[in-house]
Amino acid sequence: MTGVEPRRERRRLRPDDGRLVRGRRSRARIREAAAELFRERGFDGTTLRAIGARAGMGASSIYRHVRSKEELLIRELAERQEEAWQRFRREEIRGLATRERVRKFLDAQHALLAEDPDLTTIALRATTHPGARVARQALTLQDRTIGLLVEILQQGRMTGDLDRQVDVLAAARAVCHVTQSARIPWANGLVDAAGCRAAIESALDVLFRGLEARSH
Numbered sequence: 001m002t003g004v005e006p007r008r009e010r011r012r013l014r015p016d017d018g019r020l021v022r023g024r025r026s027r028a029r030i031r032e033a034a035a036e037l038f039r040e041r042g043f044d045g046t047t048l049r050a051i052g053a054r055a056g057m058g059a060s061s062i063y064r065h066v067r068s069k070e071e072l073l074i075r076e077l078a079e080r081q082e083e084a085w086q087r088f089r090r091e092e093i094r095g096l097a098t099r100e101r102v103r104k105f106l107d108a109q110h111a112l113l114a115e116d117p118d119l120t121t122i123a124l125r126a127t128t129h130p131g132a133r134v135a136r137q138a139l140t141l142q143d144r145t146i147g148l149l150v151e152i153l154q155q156g157r158m159t160g161d162l163d164r165q166v167d168v169l170a171a172a173r174a175v176c177h178v179t180q181s182a183r184i185p186w187a188n189g190l191v192d193a194a195g196c197r198a199a200i201e202s203a204l205d206v207l208f209r210g211l212e213a214r215s216h
Helices: 019-041 048-054 069-091 098-114 118-126 132-158 168-187 193-211
Strands: none
Touching (some): 019 069, 069 118, 098 132, 118 168
């Protein structure tokens, strides 16, 4: 023996056996099937078993990818929320007042939700859903919105557009909460999408009277 340990062969990583690709395709089929059935039967009239059948899967197979139809809607909401933020980024005009930047962001979000009002209903319902997993996902989306609003408001405070003493996190939460409150009558069919948007805009005007720098 030389006292030198033999060099160990580095463990080879197995090449992808196709499961990741198949998993992505399965999830895409589930999402497409769910969208079709939600349009045809409505959310409450659609079962996860029916979604699986439309996607060409058995009940046990679909449960490997999703646990409830609420989860499917939350995932859809997450993608639309990100799309709203990206749309805001593309269309944003630098130099706008903070109030207008917030309004543009909420308008982009509202436009996407208005394409399918059921999404708003389920998002509101999911925050109190007995399934902790779904409620947690819905609240995570809400926190994401608050975080994006904080970014906008922080920039406004730095440029002097907002009062220097403004607590941007508290302000972002307030904007988010009044927006959610305005959507409750819409989700219950008491106002249309335009009425919901008008209520959000009125609430923003009230809030920004206390947020903007006194010189504005």
